[in-house]
Amino acid sequence: MITEIEITPEVLARHNVTDEEYQRIVRVLGRQPNLTELGIFSVMWSEHCSYKSSKVHLKRLPTTGARVLQGPGENAGIIDIGGDYAIAFKIESHNHPSFIEPYQGAATGVGGILRDIFTMGARPIAAMNSLRFGPLEQVKNRSIMEGVVAGIAGYGNCFGVPTIGGEVVFEESYSGNPLVNAFALGIFKKDQIFYGKATGVGNPVIYVGSKTGRDGIHGATMASAEFDEESESKRPNVQVGDPFLEKLLLEACLEAMKTRAIVGIQDMGAAGLTCSTCEMGGRAGTGIEIDLKYVPQRESGMTPYEIMLSESQERMLLVAEKGREEEVFQVFRKWEIDAVTVGQVTADGLLRVKDHGVVVAEIPNAALTDEAPIYQRPLRKPTPVSSAPSPKSRSPRLACGPALRKFLSSPNLASKEWVYQQYDHMVRTNTVQLPGGDAAVIRIKGTEKALAMSLDGNGRYCRRDPKRGAQIAVAECCRNLVCVGALPLAATNCLNFGNPQKPEIMWQFSEVIDGMAEACRVFETPVTGGNVSLYNETLGEGIYPTPVIGIVGLIEPITHVTGSWFTGDGQVVALLGQLTAPSGEYQAGLEQSFSEVEREFRSLGDAYTLWANRLPCPPLDLEQEQRVQRACLEGIQNGLVRAAHDCSDGGLAVALAEMSFSNFQGAGRGAHIDLGAADFPAGVLFGEYQSRIIVTVDETHWGALQKIAAGHGVGLLRLGTTGGDRLTIQDGSSILIDEAVAELESIWRHSLGQYFQR
Amino acid sequence: MKFGVLIFPGSNCEHDAYHMVSKVLHLPVEFIWHQSKDLKGCDAIIVPGGFSYGDYLRTGAIARFSPVMEAVRKFAAGGGLVIGICNGFQILLESGLLPGAMLRNRGLKYVCRHVHVRVESVETPFTGSAQRGDVLQIPIGHMEGNYFADDATLRQLEDNRQVIFRYCTADGKITDAANPNGSLANIAGICNEQRNVLGMMPHPERASEAVLGCDDGLVVFESMVNSLTLVATRS
Numbered sequence: 001m002i003t004e005i006e007i008t009p010e011v012l013a014r015h016n017v018t019d020e021e022y023q024r025i026v027r028v029l030g031r032q033p034n035l036t037e038l039g040i041f042s043v044m045w046s047e048h049c050s051y052k053s054s055k056v057h058l059k060r061l062p063t064t065g066a067r068v069l070q071g072p073g074e075n076a077g078i079i080d081i082g083g084d085y086a087i088a089f090k091i092e093s094h095n096h097p098s099f100i101e102p103y104q105g106a107a108t109g110v111g112g113i114l115r116d117i118f119t120m121g122a123r124p125i126a127a128m129n130s131l132r133f134g135p136l137e138q139v140k141n142r143s144i145m146e147g148v149v150a151g152i153a154g155y156g157n158c159f160g161v162p163t164i165g166g167e168v169v170f171e172e173s174y175s176g177n178p179l180v181n182a183f184a185l186g187i188f189k190k191d192q193i194f195y196g197k198a199t200g201v202g203n204p205v206i207y208v209g210s211k212t213g214r215d216g217i218h219g220a221t222m223a224s225a226e227f228d229e230e231s232e233s234k235r236p237n238v239q240v241g242d243p244f245l246e247k248l249l250l251e252a253c254l255e256a257m258k259t260r261a262i263v264g265i266q267d268m269g270a271a272g273l274t275c276s277t278c279e280m281g282g283r284a285g286t287g288i289e290i291d292l293k294y295v296p297q298r299e300s301g302m303t304p305y306e307i308m309l310s311e312s313q314e315r316m317l318l319v320a321e322k323g324r325e326e327e328v329f330q331v332f333r334k335w336e337i338d339a340v341t342v343g344q345v346t347a348d349g350l351l352r353v354k355d356h357g358v359v360v361a362e363i364p365n366a367a368l369t370d371e372a373p374i375y376q377r378p379l380r381k382p383t384p385v386s387s388a389p390s391p392k393s394r395s396p397r398l399a400c401g402p403a404l405r406k407f408l409s410s411p412n413l414a415s416k417e418w419v420y421q422q423y424d425h426m427v428r429t430n431t432v433q434l435p436g437g438d439a440a441v442i443r444i445k446g447t448e449k450a451l452a453m454s455l456d457g458n459g460r461y462c463r464r465d466p467k468r469g470a471q472i473a474v475a476e477c478c479r480n481l482v483c484v485g486a487l488p489l490a491a492t493n494c495l496n497f498g499n500p501q502k503p504e505i506m507w508q509f510s511e512v513i514d515g516m517a518e519a520c521r522v523f524e525t526p527v528t529g530g531n532v533s534l535y536n537e538t539l540g541e542g543i544y545p546t547p548v549i550g551i552v553g554l555i556e557p558i559t560h561v562t563g564s565w566f567t568g569d570g571q572v573v574a575l576l577g578q579l580t581a582p583s584g585e586y587q588a589g590l591e592q593s594f595s596e597v598e599r600e601f602r603s604l605g606d607a608y609t610l611w612a613n614r615l616p617c618p619p620l621d622l623e624q625e626q627r628v629q630r631a632c633l634e635g636i637q638n639g640l641v642r643a644a645h646d647c648s649d650g651g652l653a654v655a656l657a658e659m660s661f662s663n664f665q666g667a668g669r670g671a672h673i674d675l676g677a678a679d680f681p682a683g684v685l686f687g688e689y690q691s692r693i694i695v696t697v698d699e700t701h702w703g704a705l706q707k708i709a710a711g712h713g714v715g716l717l718r719l720g721t722t723g724g725d726r727l728t729i730q731d732g733s734s735i736l737i738d739e740a741v742a743e744l745e746s747i748w749r750h751s752l753g754q755y756f757q758r
Numbered sequence: 759m760k761f762g763v764l765i766f767p768g769s770n771c772e773h774d775a776y777h778m779v780s781k782v783l784h785l786p787v788e789f790i791w792h793q794s795k796d797l798k799g800c801d802a803i804i805v806p807g808g809f810s811y812g813d814y815l816r817t818g819a820i821a822r823f824s825p826v827m828e829a830v831r832k833f834a835a836g837g838g839l840v841i842g843i844c845n846g847f848q849i850l851l852e853s854g855l856l857p858g859a860m861l862r863n864r865g866l867k868y869v870c871r872h873v874h875v876r877v878e879s880v881e882t883p884f885t886g887s888a889q890r891g892d893v894l895q896i897p898i899g900h901m902e903g904n905y906f907a908d909d910a911t912l913r914q915l916e917d918n919r920q921v922i923f924r925y926c927t928a929d930g931k932i933t934d935a936a937n938p939n940g941s942l943a944n945i946a947g948i949c950n951e952q953r954n955v956l957g958m959m960p961h962p963e964r965a966s967e968a969v970l971g972c973d974d975g976l977v978v979f980e981s982m983v984n985s986l987t988l989v990a991t992r993s
Contacts, residue, residue, distance in 0.1 A: 153868050157899070158809040160770025244768050244812025336767070424870045424899045426964045427807075429774040434971070443969060445777060558969065664872065666928075 005035045015042035021373060028367045036305045036353070036361045040368065043271035043309060044278060047534050050372040053500035054532040057513040065526040067489055073283075075116040075196055075266060076186075077528020079490045081554055083447060086193065088122040089185035091130070091455070091494040091550045093533035097238045098180040102147025106180050107155040107241040111313055113184040114159060115267035118250050119316060121194040121257050122186025125428055126442050127156050128166040129182045130455040130494065130548045131419075134175025135606065136411055136755040141170075144178050146756065151241075152182070153422040158243035159250070162431055163423035165440030166455050167548075170411045170609060173459065176538030181494040181531075183455060183550045187444065194257060196266035198280035198288055198319045198345045203263060205277070205288055205343040206325065208332055209249050209315035211298035212273070215239045216311025226499055226537040245314045245337075252335035253316060259331065261324035268315040274308045274368075276317040278351045282369035289352040290343030292360070304353060304360040319345060379510055380503035385464055398594055398601065398682040400729070400736040404653050405747055406601055407686065410608035413650045414751035415661075434663050437564050438483040438646050441555065450555040452486035457496075459544030465617040466508045470515030470547050472618070472690060475625045476648055477551045478523045482629040483644040483693060485560035485636040486553030488523055493530035493549050498542025500534045508545040516547060522622045523629075525551050562636050564645040565662045566669050569723035571642055572702050573659075573671055575652070576635075577628045577692035578715050580684060581619050589616035590683045608650065618688050624714070625691040631712040632693045638708070640701040647692035653685040653729065653737065655694055656719075660727050661745045668741045670727050673720035677732035685729065685736065696722060759986050761787040762800030764830070764846075766821045771807035771843065771963065778963040779804075783979055792824040801986050802839040803830055805846030807899070807961060817860060817902045818848035827853055839883050839982055840955045844900055847947070847957030856950055856957045857915065858907035863900070864940030870899040872972070873938050875923040875946045875960055876930050882922055882949050883985035884956045884978050893930045894923075894974040896960035898938060903959040905941040905948075915948055923947035923958055 005011065012022055015038060025033050025041050033041065043049060051058065063071040069086055070078035076090040094109025110127065117124045129152055134141040156163045161184065198205065216239035256262060264284070266276045273295070281288040292307050302310075320328050325341060332339035346352070351368065353361040364371075407413050420435040432450055433441035439454040456477040462469030478488040493516065498505040520527055530550075536543045555561055580587070593614035600607040635641040647655040661668045678684040697705050702718075709716035727744060729737040761779045765772050772789065779787035788798055797803060810821035821827065827849070834840050834855055842850035850856045863869055877885050877892040888894075907915065915921050923946040927936045937944045939959070947958030962975025 150867075157868055157870075157901075158768070158770075158812060160808060242812070244809060244814065247770065247809070248767055421871050422868045424868070426870060426897050426899060426961070426970075427770055427774065429777060429964050429967070429970060432969060432971070445781070 007032060007038060015039065016046065017042050021045060024373065028364065036308060037363055039305050039309050040274045040361055040363060043274055044368040045372050049271050049275060051532055052373050053375050053377050053506070053534060054495065054509065055374050056376050057510050060513050060517045061527045062517060062521050063526050063528065065490065065524065068526055068528055070528065072529045075119050077490065077492060078120065078193060079528065079552065080190065081449065084189045085187060085444065086190045087185055087187050087451065087552065088117050088120045089183065089492055089552055090116050090529050091181050091183040091492045091548065092116065092531040093494050093496060094180045094182060095178065095496065095533050095536055098148050099144065099178055101238040102144045103151035103154070104238050104240050106148040106151030108239045108313055109180050109182040110152055110155040111241045111243065111246050112269045113182045114161060114246065115269065115316070117184045117186035118253055119196065119265050119267045121192045122188040123254060124161045124184050124186040125430060126185045126440065126453065127161045127163045127183065128440060128453060128455050129163065129180065130167050130457060132169045132171065132174040132179035132546065134172055135170055138175065141175060142755060148178065148180055149419050149422055155241050155243040157424040159247050160427050162425045162427050164425045164431055164442065165435050165453065167457065168416050168419055171459060171544065173544045176541065177536045177543050179496050179546060181548050185453060185552065192257070194262065194265050196280050197264040197284040198286050199263055199284045200319065200321070201286060201345050201347045203319050203322050203345045204325050204341045205290060205345060206318050206320055206328060206339055207295055207315065207342045208318060208337060208339040210242065210245055210312055211296040211338065212307055212310045213298040213312045214302065214306055214310060217306055217309045226535050239311050239313050241313050248335045248337055249314055249316065252332050252337050256328050256331040259327040261321050261327045263319050263321055265316060265318040268317060270311065272309065272311045278365045278368040280317065280319065281351060281365040285349065287346035287348040287350040287352065287365060288343060289346050289354070291354040291357065293356045294340050294342040296338045296340060304355045308353060377500055377506045378503040379507040381507050382504035400682060400685055401739055403601055403682070403686070404657060404737055404739065405744065407608045407650045407654055408657060408744055408748040409751040410606045411752050411755065412609050413654055415749045416752060417749060418753035418756065432561055433484060433563065436663060438480040439486065441484050441561055443558055448557040450558040450561055452481045452484045452553040452555055453550065454480040455548055455550045456480065457546050457548035459546040460613055461617040462512060462546065463544040466511035466545050467515035468617050468620055470512040471519040471622060472620050473547055473549045474516055474519035474523060475620060475622065475690060476646065477549050478525065479629055479646045479693065481551060481553035482633045483562065483564060483646050484555065485562040486555045487633065488525045488551050488553045491520055491525040491527045491549055491551045493527055493547060495532045496536055496543060496546040496548065497534050498537045505542060512545055512547045516549065519622060522626055560636055562641055562644050564659060565643055566659050566671065566696060566722045567642045569669060570699065571696040571722045572699055573673060573694065573696050573719045573722060574705065575692055575694055575717045575719055576632055576709060576714055579675070579717060580687060581689045583619040586616055586618055587683060590687050591680065594682055615688060618690050620690045627712045627714045628691045628693060631709050631714050632695065634708050635695060635705055638704065640697050640705050641695045642698065643696045645694045647694055648688060651686040651688050656729065657727055657744050657748070659694060660741045661748060665749060666742065668745050669722060670724040670741045671720055671722045672724070673729040675719065675729065675731045681731045681736050759785055759983065759990065760800045761785060761802050761804060762790045762797050763787060763804045763806055764790050764792065764826055766792045766810035766824060768810045768812050769806050769808035771961065774963045775804045775806045778966050778979065782966050782976065783983060785983070790826060792826050794826050795829055797829050797833055802982055803833060805840065805842040805849055807844030807846055810845055810849060817845060818852035821849045822853040831855065834955050837952065837954050839986065841884060842957040843961055843963065844959055847959055848902065850955060850957045855955050856948060857911045858905055860902040861904040861906050862902050863904050868901040869938050870897065872897045873960060874926050874928050874936065876926040876932065878921050878924055879919045881919065882953045882956060884981050885922060887981040887984055888977045891930060893926060893928065894977065895972050896962055896965045896975045898960050900959055903939040903941065905945040907942060912942060918951055920948050920951065921945055922949050922956060
């Protein structure tokens with residue numbers, strides 16, 4: 001055994017290993033670890049790999065269902081979509097690397113999630129991402145965003161997966177800590193699924209893909225610590241992506257799997273060779289022995305410590321059937337990719353690492369995986385974030401037309417065209433609904449099915465009320481799917497929070513899990529996997545608690561796909577759900593928020609974001625929400641609904657404006673809307689009440705839609721008629737908004753891009 | 759009548775082209791690996807889009823050295839139909855099968871969106887079923903689609919009516935605003951002097967089915983089929 005460097009408190013601190021954890025390591029091994037072993041423990045017991053703070057809470061999420069073929073614990077969750085097909089999907093964060101080096105951080109985030117999908121045997125057919133940045137008025141935030149978007153584009157476009165949707169949110173709390181959550185989905189036949197298990201004692205362990213270098217050493221540990229002024233000097237910890245190699249790796253892996261000579265496979269992501277070896281052994285209850293001299297290396301003189309902890313990208317570890325290695329090698333040779341046997345599966349349950357025959361690390365796999373530390377960290381409810389209601393009860397009458405223009409120009413509400421036009425969102429010729437709709441939709445070739453998917457989060461609601469905020473995220477995500485005609489099937493989540501050692505943060509986390517669990521049960525969307533990202537703090541300042549949920553839905557037959565734009569003149573515009581909600585508290589909050597930022601509506605800045613941050617978390621009744629969604633879906637499935645749009649950020653007025661635009665510039669059409677008399681029109685127009693969907697139907701179908709709404713016991717309010725080139729909204733006799741659609745559209749379409757033309 | 763779709767390391771639109779031929783045109787189609795020295799008796803070759811060799815050196819610059827390109831050169835010299843789409847166009851430029859070069863888009867960003875192109879000449883096997891002046895809505899998706907050629911080459915292209923598609927407005931006007939990447943003379947697609955090799959940046963295979971929102975691109979492939987049928991009947 002090599003014990004060249006003494007394990008001192010400084011060495012432990014550098015590895016983010018506590019004294020208590022060190023004692024545990026000594027107990028497990030029955031001796032002191034050497035530096036390589038300490039490195040291995042430190043990454044596997046890092047928050048990023050072990051989920052040590054979150055595990056006790058994650059157990060409360062529903063994870064099973066009739067369609068779930070694989071729940072949490074594997075590289076990705078798997079869902080049965082009927083017929084021969086299954087889908088694998090997951091979301092993962094790459095927040096920390098994206099702050100330090102935006103382009104490569106985001107690119108390798110995409111690369112990592114794609115490998116998680118194809119390592120299971122599925123061909124990636126869709127990618128999405130959920131991005132959060134600080135306000136674009138700040139140069140630094142613009143440069144981070146520009147880098148992140150270019151990184152996602154650079155990787156996904158070259159790899160050949162369409163990036164078809166997601167969300168982009170701007171808020172001050174993400175200024176020093178952007179969130180980059182990448183989602184991918186793949187498809188395969190049900191009998192083609194591969195797992196990350198090292199079964200079969202004596203089977204060869206094969207390393208394939210890129211050579212190992214010194215890049216990304218300790219990435220997982222970095223992602224488990226807060227940022228400080230020194231963080232930017234950690235740039236060498238960020239890996240560099242090679243999407244071309246990943247594309248070859250994809251084709252080679254899928255082709256090699258067809259030989260049936262592969263028994264298990266896992267990608268090398270965070271904690272690289274360490275994580276893939278011990279996890280594959282851990283899942284199968286076997287041991288793995290490797291000799292580092294066989295590992296392809298791109299630099300000379302790498303130590304065992306460096307090789308085991310490297311996070312070089314585009315690498316996979318696979319276990320093949322003994323004696324059939326050559327079949328695998330042949331495929332990788334065709335694609336000109338390294339593939340070499342580095343060791344074998346053993347019966348002793350140990351991860352044994354040799355360097356030229358000398359044992360340099362020997363650790364029980366279970367100690368690194370299932371038996372890693374789990375913490376029940378203390379929780380404390382923080383003082384609620386609320387602007388104490390001022391006695392002033394009535395906001396001044398807001399000029400609604402200018403306010404709508406202002407809203408549409410906010411980066412948070414404006415078209416994200418500037419972003420998604422940089423992504424190839426059409427490759428693979430499956431994209432049925434272009435980005436910009438309520439949810440992304442792709443067809444499944446050779447079937448009558450289509451898949452819809454959406455990512456949703458709302459840090460500003462969760463900050464006010466983490467539990468309800470999380471429920472709203474799930475509700476809105478399902479609502480988005482229903483609007484395009486899909487039945488929500490299953491979920492994946494990315495939980496972005498601050499430092500879990502702060503009881504207030506841990507309380508937020510626990511509340512979010514409770515809310516998400518309850519909502520996912522109601523909507524019957526089990527959580528099949530995901531990722532937890534903690535320590536999202538810079539200089540002690542945490543981000544808003546930001547759970548992001550990704551839900552996949554099924555549209556069958558594909559003819560049910562519904563868009564969110566007005567499709568013709570003379571159609572009835574109606575609201576499913578209630579115009580407002582009977583909550584005095586929310587109403588008061590709305591009024592106050594308007595009065596507080598009234599001035600902002602006359603200035604140049606982003607008034608919507610300032611206003612929205614002052615809004616309370618809106619009320620939500622899960623059961624009512626579900627009834628609205630069911631009514632909408634039935635209306636679509638019965639062929640009545642011509643367009644459907646979720647009413648959320650920016651409220652009814654923004655939703656109506658969005659419906660009057662089109663995917664194609666200048667192809668929009670107007671509508672005439674009458675809300676009836678409202679005593680607080682700005683609240684009705686812009687309030688972010690939940691459980692509302694705007695639909696359009698032909699006049700002849702109005703009666704049928706009424707029957708459906710009544711059948712589900714939900715409100716259906718006739719708002720007006722489509723047509724003309726203006727969006728006109730009145731309450732009874734007075735006109736609130738009367739704007740040319742083309743002008744609103746121009747504001748909405750170009751506002752975001754203008755920040756980057758400065 | 760059989761189509762061949764080339765695969766280079768990093769091609770990523772090969773499945774799309776294959777699907778379009780087999781499932782939309784209902785015709786035989788075969789993949790041809792970049793190391794292949796023959797074209798398996800195919801009657802038309804599609805050089806698909808993607809990022810051959812990662813586009814790391816210059817788009818198409820490495821793919822041109824693939825053994826299969828020698829076979830394509832011979833095939834084209836004998837009058838065989840070759841269409842290069844997006845990265846395929848870039849490969850044909852680098853191979854010298856078409857004149858000119860690609861620069862980075864003038865916005866310096868990758869652009870993926872629907873654009874309009876005007877059919878400038880129907881005297882090619884790729885546009886024979888269209889009408890001159892037809893406006894087609896077809897998506898683009900590229901970083902280097904800013905077509906460039908020197909004055910003499912451009913003049914030659916124009917004189918020989920080798921410019922087949924130009925970026926235009928929805929109503930067919932050739933304007934700078936309708937040019938998504940800064941291409942010289944709004945050029946979106948050109949053919950060789952013999953008119954049997956076409957390169958175009960827009961992806962007609964992405965606009966060949968109504969379910970994808972648009973099937974304006976289909977005319978390109980239908981034209982090829984008609985032209986090949988005609989040749990077959992004549993001989």
